[in-house]
Amino acid sequence: MPEKPLPPETSPDRSAIRVLLRLWPYVRPVRARLFTAAIVAIVASCLSLVIPLVLKWMVDGPITDRDPGGVWLGALYLLLLGIAEAVLFGYRRWLVSRPLAGVEARMRSDLYRRLQRLPIAFHDRWASGQLLSRGTTDLMLVRMFLAFPLTFLLVNGVTILAGYVLLLAQDWSLGLVLLTPVVPLVIVCSLFEGRYGVVARRAQDQVGDLTTVVEESVLGIRIVKGFGRHRSQAKAFRELAGQLRGTELVKARLLAMIWAVITVVPELAIGAALVLGTVQVADGDLSAGTLVAFLSTALALRWPVESIGFLLAMSQEAATATERYFEVMDAHEEPETSASSTPADSSDGVRFEGVSFHYPDAPEGSPPVLDGIDLHIRPGETLALVGSTGSGKTTLTALVPRLHEATGGRILLDGEDIALMERERLRTLVSVAFEEPTLFSASVGENVLMGAGAGAGEPELRRALGVAQADGFVDRLPEGTATQVGEQGLSLSGGQRQRLALARAVVGRPRFLVLDDPLSALDVHTEARVEAALREVLRETTALVVAHRPSTVMLADRVALLSQGRITAVGTHQELLRSSEEYAWLMSGEDEGNEHR
Known part of the structure; x- marks a missing residue:
């Protein structure tokens, strides 16, 4: 297997944002649709924050006043809000699907074009599976990032900000309770991002190694079967697959830990707010409708908050995929001419x-x-x-x-x-x-x-x-x-x-x-x-x-003898047979198995 020239393992200090910004030339042509899709998603997400306000109106109004007509009207509002949210999210998906498929196609086309223009020395060093995985798995991860995490990191950020404004407006004391998890969550997410990036890079490199083994086994299937090496090949595959499985399990553990922290900490804050809010309602300092609206808003923010770990994980995988893609794109192409030349002789051989x-x-x-x-x-x-x-x-x-x-x-x-x-x-x-x-x-x-x-x-x-x-x-x-x-x-x-x-x-x-x-x-x-x-x-x-054989030599007008990187003799076949012992020895065929070969 050719040695693959990979940079040192991804450092926790490397900036995923800086890496992902390199995608901008590909994203620029479709930026209008992506921006529109983000606006649509923000509007759809913020509609979910209107539902608690409708609930507050229903609890403090029609339900308290025992007005069935008002309850049915409120239910209709909730239904319309749900339908509008679903339609907007579907429209967002439609907006991004086609242009992002085009982005992936352009990136894959550019990668293939670059591979055709890179020198033979590059291909001698790089394993084919590593190049194949960059053109398939890595670009799929990039497209998924552009379709989902790129949009929803912004959408969820705006939704959380708008939600906290509503929480503070409804009751500032309870709102402050729900703000307490912010600092620990920021610290945990920062630590997670760095560690997950390192593991994600390792996993994607291992996918490339595994792809190389599969490709070599398929192309060399006659050798594998002819020499009965299927067991050793299967063993090599199992070892690499085992390494990849171990790395994926490390990724899963990291993701499970961050998900658990992001889920538990806000839940504790919501529980504390519920207790304090219930006490305030009992004391008459807070209306039941306001408490319902407050808790409904907090629960509406659960998914935007809990998805942060998942979105960060996908972003890190996309960053490492982008890094791997540009490792090939940054490789120096075959040098072209540096000046024009004029033939000195039109028939000089x-x-x-x-x-x-x-x-x-x-x-x-x-x-x-x-x-x-x-x-x-x-x-x-x-x-x-x-x-x-x-x-x-x-x-x-x-x-x-x-x-x-x-x-x-x-x-x-x-x-x-x-x-x-x-x-x-x-x-x-x-x-x-x-x-x-x-x-x-x-x-x-x-x-x-x-x-x-x-x-x-x-x-x-x-x-x-x-x-x-x-x-x-x-x-x-x-x-x-x-x-x-x-x-x-x-x-x-x-x-x-x-x-x-x-x-x-x-x-x-x-x-x-x-x-x-x-x-x-x-x-x-x-x-x-x-x-x-x-x-x-x-x-x-x-x-x-x-x-290598006299019969092929006889096609030539003259013969050149190359020995240890130097031309040591030039002449006709008969001349060299008489004047060069090495040439006569090579033409005799006695070098079979000799150490000199």
């Missing part, structure tokens, strides 16, 4: 001038993967790159399309520095095929034509399939080129996937072609046919081919 490369996360002081590479591939020439395992061949080929950025020196395509070229233009000039072919959940034709321009069609597709000797098995598929290959192309054999990847590389007739051991998964007879067709393609392009 490919040049490596003093190229060196360190992986960004390599330990300090470690030797470079590539060190001072000087190499020239002439226009129209095919150069085979040969070296032992770990010598840096794949890394060198990845520098040409700028999948990695060279840390020293420069690479020129027809005299133009690739570091100064726009990536889109560079990648229309350079086509690649990797040793491990990747296919997408799409049709065969769609997978191959990904390597061609917008105007490519059936003729280009058939030509590419012919070059890769893939037309035979493709035509035997149930729907030919329209056949869906399935996730990762696992419905095809390794050789079939590799031939489709090769077809994708050549379909656009690229000016420069980079092939990383493109024939490794082919049988001897298919390899011979592909080589024969590939020779015709290589005559039309400038190519760099990573080779």
Whole structure:
């Protein structure tokens, strides 16, 4: 599993408000509807505070005067208030549902776009499950926060403030009794917010780890079954699931504690007010209607007060989700060109001038993967790159399309520095095929034509399939080129996937072609046919081919030997067999299992 670069565990001192304010650019386009929804919710919530006033009027008026008509009128008022409150809350929900779904969609789209633009080094370090959980679970938490806690923290705050004004207006002494819980509740909520934020972050990171295990197990199901590792995989899953369960239980305990405190303390205050109010009614200092209205108002404030813990918990989860989302959004994209360049020679081929490369996360002081590479591939020439395992061949080929950025020196395509070229233009000039072919959940034709321009069609597709000797098995598929290959192309054999990847590389007739051991998964007879067709393609392009076998080397005009990150010999196959012991040894195949590999 790739190591995920997470910041130190969320500090209790970090400001959730400051984190959540980063959502403003996404919320701004729908702010009018959210503001309207908040006003509607405030009006609906405050209607519940009118009910105690109606009750006071009924108790001190029609009920005391034994007026049935007045009682029925009061009941009608209460019914209308209840209906109005329900309609307003329903209208609020309608107001926010559509725009917030749009906010979530925009955030998810921006995240996906950013992931496409982040460098390969970023994806090498991050576990896929962590990225997946940020685009699904985390964004769902953000949407839920915008739909409910964001509004109701304001609504409940206004409702509590208005309610306390009414309480003090009805009887200031009893109102002061109900104000006593405010200070302890503020302290408890502050402590809860910090601790819950830390635990919420831990839980969301663990969800990402769990997602990674599930994804790896599904994608690697053939390995899991083939080696009988289902028990060890299940054990790993249970351990991570157990850790997540433990963290969720800690969250539940914290939430239960804050809910208990927020419920008990106000209830004690209401009980004390009830006793004092009853005494005042008995003494004639307070009317029964006023006491009923006072207690009804206090009870109407129970939910706004008790929900504070729940709303704070959701807000903390949304803050950690926002934090995790912007960890990806804040990552540096692939650097674009810093200046324009003019080709020095329109037909100079490919040049490596003093190229060196360190992986960004390599330990300090470690030797470079590539060190001072000087190499020239002439226009129209095919150069085979040969070296032992770990010598840096794949890394060198990845520098040409700028999948990695060279840390020293420069690479020129027809005299133009690739570091100064726009990536889109560079990648229309350079086509690649990797040793491990990747296919997408799409049709065969769609997978191959990904390597061609917008105007490519059936003729280009058939030509590419012919070059890769893939037309035979493709035509035997149930729907030919329209056949869906399935996730990762696992419905095809390794050789079939590799031939489709090769077809994708050549379909656009690229000016420069980079092939990383493109024939490794082919049988001897298919390899011979592909080589024969590939020779015709290589005559039309400038190519760099990573080779491990003499048959692949024979496709090239010249061979470069890469050893410990340096080019140690360049020449034809026969020249290097005579002049380089290492090359002769590599071509003999005797390095199988040798420690040097």
